[in-house]
Amino acid sequence: MYPFALIFSLLLFCEAAFSMPRALPAPGGIVVLPIDPSAPPVTFLNNRASLFKEKGQVYALLPIPLNTAPGVYEISLPGGKHRIEIEQKRYAVQRLQIKDRRKVEPNREDIERIVKEQRRKKRAKSFRSAGFADVDFIWPVNGRVSSPFGLKRVLNGKPRASHRGIDIAAPKGAPVLAAADGRVVDAGSFFFSGNLVFIEHHGGLVTMYAHLDTISVKPGDPVRKGEAVGRVGATGRATGPHLHFGVLIDSIYVDPLLFLPIRHSSTHGAEKLSKITPDPAGERTIP
Numbered sequence: 001m002y003p004f005a006l007i008f009s010l011l012l013f014c015e016a017a018f019s020m021p022r023a024l025p026a027p028g029g030i031v032v033l034p035i036d037p038s039a040p041p042v043t044f045l046n047n048r049a050s051l052f053k054e055k056g057q058v059y060a061l062l063p064i065p066l067n068t069a070p071g072v073y074e075i076s077l078p079g080g081k082h083r084i085e086i087e088q089k090r091y092a093v094q095r096l097q098i099k100d101r102r103k104v105e106p107n108r109e110d111i112e113r114i115v116k117e118q119r120r121k122k123r124a125k126s127f128r129s130a131g132f133a134d135v136d137f138i139w140p141v142n143g144r145v146s147s148p149f150g151l152k153r154v155l156n157g158k159p160r161a162s163h164r165g166i167d168i169a170a171p172k173g174a175p176v177l178a179a180a181d182g183r184v185v186d187a188g189s190f191f192f193s194g195n196l197v198f199i200e201h202h203g204g205l206v207t208m209y210a211h212l213d214t215i216s217v218k219p220g221d222p223v224r225k226g227e228a229v230g231r232v233g234a235t236g237r238a239t240g241p242h243l244h245f246g247v248l249i250d251s252i253y254v255d256p257l258l259f260l261p262i263r264h265s266s267t268h269g270a271e272k273l274s275k276i277t278p279d280p281a282g283e284r285t286i287p
Helices: 003-016 108-125
Strands: 030-035 050-054 057-063 071-077 080-086 093-096 145-147 152-155 166-169 175-177 182-190 194-200 205-215 228-232 242-249 252-254
Touching: 030 071, 057 242, 057 252, 108 182, 108 194, 108 205, 182 205, 194 228
Parallel strands: 093 152
Antiparallel strands: 030 057, 050 057, 071 080, 145 166, 166 242, 175 228, 182 194, 194 205, 205 228, 205 242, 242 252
């Protein structure tokens, strides 16, 4: 085999190789623990684990909510207690100007719609089917990460909820792919999220795909990893075409970068934020 052919084959192998989720003991991160498959359900901070299997070993995926205080916590396991230290991680501040003021200050009619949609989202985010979670993710769209997970958002000068996913910049109309095998648990138009798809990958592991231009799946559809579920858009509260990609475990948002394959070392800095960094002083503004 010629050298360049060997290198190309190795690249293909690396892209296709199974990648376990990367543990991050910080708010917005995850705990990954090997467990006995016969053990009772494992919980942490009142949240139930998703289980996955790799090379015959069963692992528990436990979410760490964004509002978790730093400190030492205990996880009860059949063999005893597992101690985990949650470290402090302060996320940067992002200031955005939204032209459509209703997307920042909804009117009464908008609020009625939002309340109904929140109940609908809650059902989708907490959906749990039997079986091991499929954690062998691919990137749902090709593009750079323009906004990382956890940013404290200030919209039109008003503090709003933290950014609970990653934004991937991509051209309008680019295909958006299912990150892993699963089933569509909801899909439709939402006030803030625009055209939105939720996919459950077994065991309470859910991904969301927001601000789509069009949706090509419907609730109940089985999907395969790499199958198109829609196209990139700017619907809902968005400043331009991009995919907002979220990952939830037992309805808790965690950093999606912990599940996605690591790309080339020269990738955008936002893809390197899934690690604990010193607590910075002050705020950082991202245009």
